[in-house]
Amino acid sequence: MKKILIQQLFITTLMLGLSHNALAEDKKPATDSTPRQSTMIILDGSNSMWGQLQGINKIVTARESLKTLLENAHGNINFGLLTYGNKKKSCNDFTLVSKPEDYDKKKMLRNIRKMNPRGRSPIADALKQAAKNLPAENAHILLVSDGEESCGGDPCAVAKELRQSNPGLQIDVIGFRDEKEAQLECIAENGNGAFVVADNTERLKTLLDGVQAKARTIVNVTGTPVDGNLPGSIEVSIKSTHTGGTPSRANFSIYRPDGSNIASFTSRIQVKEYLEPGEYRVKAQWKGQSYTNKVIVQSGKTSTLRFDASQSGMLRLSSLNSNKEAVKANYSVYLANGDFISRHVHQDNVDLRIPADEYRIKADFDGTIQEKNISIEPNVDNNHVFRFE
Structure with a gap:
């Protein structure tokens, strides 16, 4: 009888130990070597974010967009968060809320909800600060902002410099419809990223889904992304021997197969756009010339279209x-x-x-x-x- 009791006690202790280890494993962060995308979110906390877009405060739209992104991410992305302008009216008002390696979704969502815009817009320095907290590989910045630099920096030039120092970096931008969006477009262009206006709900959703698709492709490097319905992207430019073979500024338009327009871009050296998988028509206009071509978009992949205006x-x-x-x-x-x-x-x-x-x-x-x-x-x-x- 005593032997049986000892055996039962051993089994119970073993089971409790296994349960404890399982719970401990649930609390541990992932330690595998699977590559992940590291995304630093830069959230604008300047006073102008209290302005409205279609009757809704811009900061509310920003919060909801980021909530959608974080809640739909499937563990392929480590998010970090940097805010500016939300504590004091100073050009040194930066808050590194969390680094990508310390990502905690619930904590980040709480910090985003508590965001209280009040200050200025040091966008150039914010980009530098964000880049410092990203690894060399699979680095991504998502800038959410409604205005232009107000602290004397040149964020367009900074985006270009960051890309030169880390060619793998991509900077996507969510902006808001106002007269100052040209600078935000330039940041995205120089950062090899996409720019969307927050009131274009279809393109905004596609961009947010595209960020996830890009991350899934990084994880699943040996095959097709897990979900073939997630967006891919296209990169479009035009070059000519008359300009030394380098890309030239041109106007670009992207169309669905039925001829309806998705997006148009004016005086751009390069355009990047997230799109649902499928076939599209792209049109470029340069110095009175019109060029058109079809492009196939695949989930999680980037299709490159280079128009040649030489002939x-x-x-x-x-x-x-x-x-x-x-x-x-x-x-x-x-x-x-x-x-x-x-x-x-x-x-x-x-x-x-x-x-x-x-x-x-x-x-x-x-x-x-x-x-x-x-x-x-x-x-x-x-x-x-x-x-x-």
């Missing part, structure tokens, strides 16, 4: 009526595969510089339509006259 020719269109008089007409230009390039309404003539390729051109005069297939050759003027007889 182009001039297309000139005009129309004559039955009396051989010049008339105004509507013109449309398509690639031979049917991709739309441009439309010109009620014009005497059209002068359009476009890349060397095969095209289909169309003219509409008083409801009568004529079409023509035409080849554009490099550095050659191509003239076509539609004759409506």
Whole structure:
């Protein structure tokens, strides 16, 4: 009997020990060597964050956006938090709430909820401070701000410097619709990141999902991301031998397959945009030239599209009526595969510089339509006259 009691006591002690170890394991932070994305969130605490966007305080929108991001992250990201402007009206008002390696979701959400905007906007120094707390690999900054630098720094230049010192760094920006968003766009552009305005709920959601998809790809380096429905991204630029082969400033537009516009960008050297997996059409306009191409976006991956403006020719269109008089007409230009390039309404003539390729051109005069297939050759003027007889 005594032997049985001793055996039972041993088993009970063993079970309690196992239970204790299991609980202890639950409390321990992950110590495996799996690579993770480290994201430093920079949250604007300047007084202007009390302003409203569509009737809602900007700081409220910022809190909700970050809450969505943190609550939907699946353990692939270590988040850190840096705030500025929320304690005093000083250009030295920075608070490193937590580093990525010390990430605690509940604690971070509490700190975000307690954010009380009141100060200034030292964005340039905030970017530097955030970068100091990131590892060399898989580094990411998410800036949430409504305004421009107010402490004499140049955050656009700082973003460029940070990328030069760490080419793997990416800086995404969530901004707010006002006259000061150009600087925030520049930060994203120089940081090889995306810029979205907080009131564009569709693009905002895609950006937040895209941050997660990027992290999942880092973890699952040997195959496809866990969730194939999470967004990927595209990087778009244009170059020409006339500018030494370096990317040039141009206007870019991204379209869905049905032709509806997702986003347009003015005078950008490079554009990065998070998109749901699928096929899209991208259009670039540079020095009177229009370029278009399709791009396939895959979950968690970045698709690169580089337009080459080196080879182009001039297309000139005009129309004559039955009396051989010049008339105004509507013109449309398509690639031979049917991709739309441009439309010109009620014009005497059209002068359009476009890349060397095969095209289909169309003219509409008083409801009568004529079409023509035409080849554009490099550095050659191509003239076509539609004759409506």
